[in-house]
Amino acid sequence: MLPWTAILPVKGLDSAKSRLASTWPHPDALALAFVEDAISALSSAAGVARIVVATSDPRVTAVARGAGCAIADDAGHEGINAAVREAARGCPDADRFLVLVSDLPALDAAAVDAVLARASDHLTSFLPDADGTGTTMWCTTDPGMLDTAFGADSAQAHARAGAVNLVDVSGPGQAELLARARRDVDTNEDLDRARHLGVGPATSALLATMAARPA
Numbered sequence: 001m002l003p004w005t006a007i008l009p010v011k012g013l014d015s016a017k018s019r020l021a022s023t024w025p026h027p028d029a030l031a032l033a034f035v036e037d038a039i040s041a042l043s044s045a046a047g048v049a050r051i052v053v054a055t056s057d058p059r060v061t062a063v064a065r066g067a068g069c070a071i072a073d074d075a076g077h078e079g080i081n082a083a084v085r086e087a088a089r090g091c092p093d094a095d096r097f098l099v100l101v102s103d104l105p106a107l108d109a110a111a112v113d114a115v116l117a118r119a120s121d122h123l124t125s126f127l128p129d130a131d132g133t134g135t136t137m138w139c140t141t142d143p144g145m146l147d148t149a150f151g152a153d154s155a156q157a158h159a160r161a162g163a164v165n166l167v168d169v170s171g172p173g174q175a176e177l178l179a180r181a182r183r184d185v186d187t188n189e190d191l192d193r194a195r196h197l198g199v200g201p202a203t204s205a206l207l208a209t210m211a212a213r214p215a
Helices: 027-044 058-066 077-090 109-119 154-159 177-183 188-197 201-212
Strands: 004-009 048-054 071-072 097-100 124-128 135-140
Touching: 004 027, 004 077, 004 188, 027 048, 027 058, 027 109, 027 201, 048 058, 048 077, 058 071, 097 109, 109 124, 109 135, 109 177, 124 154, 124 177, 135 154, 135 177
Parallel strands: 004 048, 004 097, 048 071
Antiparallel strands: 097 135, 124 135
């Protein structure tokens, strides 16, 4: 399998994951832990050769650089899709791209490689989120066709553009593995479901620390 370049766009942390604030006192720290765990999963995946983090947030930049990722400054690029295109322009030698959201704390290397194995058979493909309306991952085996549509109802938008829904082409017994790649986190209920699947070490450690603090 040809190696993949993973692009991970990350918005600024100052207002990140505000819907978690009712239970967890520092949602920005949780958002950063999610990024750390996503990078860790990508770094351990056999199919990923390079990780590019598209961000202008200094804390995200420091974590990503410390993990050996390339950085694409997304300042001045409005929205996730523009940031992705800018990041891709800095990778003219890439054979294929994986684009993923940054709030996947249950993601692991096996799930990443399972997605890429299926995506390798298609020109463009996507993985819908657990609710089926959004998108957690989008893939292309043609770097000239990087045209993502992340945003409201992105699953429908990606399907309408001709991308293959990877859930539809997954083999028997793969649902639990792919669930790790589909569980993005915006609410406390989402986080509970991610914890049931098993979150990465950065998220797990931070949640334990937060839970141990007196109310």
